[in-house]
Amino acid sequence: MRAIQQYLPNPRHVETHRIFVNAEPAKAWEVARHFDAARIPWVKALFELRTLPDRLKGRQPKEEKTSVGVDQVTSDGKGFKLLREIPGKEVLIGSVGQFWHLNIPFAPVEPEDFRDFNAPGWGKLAWAISVEPYHHGSTISLELRTTATDQDSWQKLNNYFRLIGPFSHLIRESAMSHLEAELGKMKHPDDDARLLPGDDIIPDSRYIQTHAINIEAPVSLVWRYLMQLGCDRAGWYSIDLLDHGGEPSIDHLVPGWEMRNAGDRLSATPALDSFFEVYEIEHERFMVIGGEGERLGGPFNTSWAFVLEPIGDDATRLISRARMKAAPQWAEWLMGNVLYPPVHGLMSGVQLKQIKRIAERDAVCRVEHELVLQPA
Secondary structure, X not given: OOHHHHHOOOXXXXXXXXXXXXXXXXXXXXXXXXXXXXXXXXXXXXXXXHHHHHXXXXXXXXXOOXXXXXXXXXXXXXXXXXXXXXXXXEEEEEEEEOOOOOOOOEOOOOHHHOOOOOOOOOEEEEEEEEEEEEXXXXXXXXXXXXXXXXXXXXXXXXXXXXXXXXXXXXXXXXXXXXXXXXXXXXXXXXXXXXXXXXXXXXXXXXXXXXXXXXXXXXXXXXXXXXXXXXXXXXEOOOOHHHHOOOOOOOOOOOOOOOOOOOOOEEEOOOOXXXXXXXXXXXXXXXXXXXXXXXXXXXXXXXXXXXXXXXXOOOEEEEEEEEEEEEOOHHHHHHHHHHHHHHHHHHHHHHHHHHHHXXXXXXXXXXXXXXXXXXXX
C-alpha cells in the first residue's frame, strides 16, 4: 500500500497521473524525485499570477517560491512538509492550510500528526511521486489527494480548486509529459496482437475483440469484482438495462463471492436460462468463460477472457478478449461484422470503465489493506 493511502485515507478528491518510461527504476527515480516543474516555461508565469492583485494595487508583492520540486517546496519545513520518503520508490509531501486565501495560512502540523489532524477550519492535501519497475523499464505515478477538516472548509477548498484546478491539473500533466520525454516513452505490447489465456479455445476464430484499461487499484481488488460477474451474482457492470433486466449491478464487494472454479456457470441473463461456463481460471491472473449454442440456425461458440496484469504493487491493467465462431459462413459473417462488434464493443467498454470506477473508489477507502464488505 502506498504511503499516501496511510497518511491521507478517505480523501474527497483524488487525481492520479501515470506514465511508463524506458528507464531503469534507479534512473527514473533520480529524475522524477528531483524534477522541478518550474523548468516548464509557462509554469513560472502561472505562479506569478498570484501576485497580480498586489501589483494592480501598486503594492510590492510578497516574494513567493516558484519552484515546484520536492526539495524546493519543502525547504522551509513550514507550508509543505516531507511526510515520508522511501528512497528509490516513493516520496510523499503534505500540507494543512487555508489554501483559498491569497497568502495561505498554514497549520504547524508535524508529519507524525498529519493523518489525525482534524481541527476545524483547514484544508488538507498530499501528493506523492512513486517509481516502480515495469516490464523493461519503469512506471511513474503522481497522485494528488485533497480533503478538509469540516464541511465549510471543504466547500471553500472545493471552490478554490474549481478556479485553479484546471491549471494545477495542467502543471501535473505537463510535468509528467516532460519526464516521459526526458526518460523515453515505453512502447507497450499491442493488446490486439499478443497471446492471451483462452486463445486456444477457438484458435481459428476470425472475429476477435480486445479491450483494455488501466486501473489504480491492486490486482487483488480488481479480481474480486471479476469474481462477481454474472446475473447469478452482481451483474455484468455494463448497461444494466440490456444485460441485467434494468437492475443495477451491485457496486460493492459481497462476502461469499470471492471465488469461481473451472466448470462453474455464470448466468448470462436475469432469468437464469442462459449461461457462460468457466473454462479456465488462475487466481488473480485470468478467467476465461464461454459457451456453445445456436444462433441464426447454426452452431455458435464464444470465449471471453479477462486477464489481469499488475502495474507495480498498487495498480492493474485489465484486458478482455472475446472470440467467436459460428456456422453457416453467412451467419458468422453477419454476427462478426454487423451485429456483435457495436454491441459487444459498447458493452465491454462500459464494463471496464465501471469496474475501474468502483475498484478505484474502494482502493482509495482501504484501511491497512482491509476492505469493509457489505451484504448484497
